[in-house]
Amino acid sequence: MDESGARGAARAADGGSPARASNPLVDPVPGEPAAVARLDGEAALVVADYHAGIEDALRYERGVELDSNAAVRRVRLLGLLDRVDPDRLVVLGDLGHRIGGPEGSEAEELDALVDAILDRVPLTLVRGNHDGGVGERFASTDPARFVITDSCGVRLGQVGFVHGHTWPSREVVESDVICIGHEHPAVRLEDSVGGGRKERAWLRGPLRPEPFADHLGVAVEDLEWRDPELVVFPAFNDRSGGTWVNVEGQGFLAPFLPGALVAEATEAYLLDGTRLGPYRSV
Template identity: 70%
Template sequence: MSDTTGFATGSPDSGPLVEPILGDPAATVRTGDGVALVVADYHAGIEAGLRYERGVELESSADLRRIRLLGLLDRTDADHLVALGDLGHRVGGADGAEADELDDLLGALLDRVPVTLVPGNHDTGVAERFAGEDGFTLADTGGTRLGRVGFAHGHTWPTRDVLAGNVLCVGHEHPAVRLEDSVGGGRKERAWLRGPLHPEPFADHWGVNVAALAWHDPDLVVFPAFNDRSGGTWVNVDGQGLLAPFLPDALVDDRTDAYLLDGTRLGPYRTV
């Protein structure tokens, strides 16, 4: 049974820390000293990558992606942009059309707000390309924490400091759900995942007792991919496992819900 309540994470007394933007694969986050617009898995230059990797010819949507992201900055009045990894697409480093798209994108963003990139597994060379640009910050591979919210891409274990907040935001998974109608037809929809975390896998990874963690029962928010051409993991289909090294072991499965971009709550992601 679904509803359309959407979700937001944080204290009901102080307001939400993370608030998805209904209809878009993005969220606003209160960072302690402002409001950040947060997106994951932009995959600039994906069309060039698909041509090289799979022989698929698609017209570039670079301009549309950039306009969509800049429009979200305008709508939210955010004063910072956080990219949760895979800003670029080619694992071996950007060139050609991908490099052009990244240059146009970062130029337009940095004219408006500071940008923090939490590097993902596709971001080889992106940091070097923009090192020294005013307003551009490269986070550690294990993520960063701004106020009470931690940010990581998800392809590596987050640092202990990143996990010391109230919410952990990650990308990398490109979560999606397969929805079937009454006659057996199906479609894929991008989705959010949100639920609490078990501390034990993190304590085991660091070789410490749970009591030694600065643990505030954080919620995990897994962002859908901003790029709608980047594929995804069908989280409700057997055989399609999650990718992060701490998932699914650290998830409280029966309390981790999937939500569509329009805010529809689908219930526990395993049983959608």
């Protein structure tokens, strides 16, 4: 990315948004389920849970008939790439939707999407639980342009990335910021007369080292613990449902949540940057 592109990424990520937390390495793009991560020497646009082909799954899993939104999703993502002008795109898992591997209209959507992305920037896919078969489908793609990580994630610069359906690797745990998807966090908001609506949300807050040390089988003092900030990304796909983090009975999906969270210091933000405060009290 040239100098003008770097300035564009910084402007797109900042915008005076109150969603910018204490760590500037990962800044949400105002109004979008996406963020800019500042890695060593480059900027990455980061999104989570694209779920290409979800309409097919809604049809055969739930009997819900919806026209495909594939073109709209692709235009939205490519528009963000043009707006932010990053050096790469990082997808925090679930680029596709079929757990057993893409086929049919999902495969067609993925083919068109990946081709369009790689015409602009390299792509790093942090493998999620819905990404089975994606690696095989794109096995002939230039590995320098399309990288698929292990499910335990990857650290790029000072930022760790993991989808969230598995425990992160030690290198991810020993990052300054840990970004995850998988949860599709959302909040239920109610007005004074009892009307309610669901809004996609960000969660940001500190982590406790003990659960990770226990899982890794090491002493806490042996971790290179940097007091990382956890950033839980909203789903890019607005048809993929979500966990209402402020509704009783709704639980987290990641094996390290909520145990590793400092819950009282973990705050929710709307996509427009509105700070809602601690997620449990929204």
